[in-house]
Amino acid sequence: MAVPLPTDRTRWRCTLCGNLTRFDVTRTSKVVEYTHLDLAGEPKVEEREVLSDTVESVRCRWCNAVDQIELVDRPGADA
DSSP: OOOOOOOSSEEEEETTTOOOSOEEEEEEEEEEEEEEEOTTOOEEEEEEEEEEEEEEEEEETTTOOBSOEEEEEOTTTTO
16 A cells, blocks of 8 residues: 655654654655766766656654554644
8 A cells, every 4th residue: 555645744653653753665666767877887867757656665763663654744834
């Protein structure tokens, strides 16, 4: 099940321990990148277009809880 991303008005919170700041995020992304290789063959991504980006799971870094993450309002989001 995909996990909703935080917005400018919300953030993640672990329902088990209350963590608001540290999470391991597993995501699937599909991107198109324009890569330039210098004469030595070193690649450098100069443009990146994200076609799709899905958060598959979020694990709390403090208590290791998986699928226990909720969206809560950010402080001052009502202002």
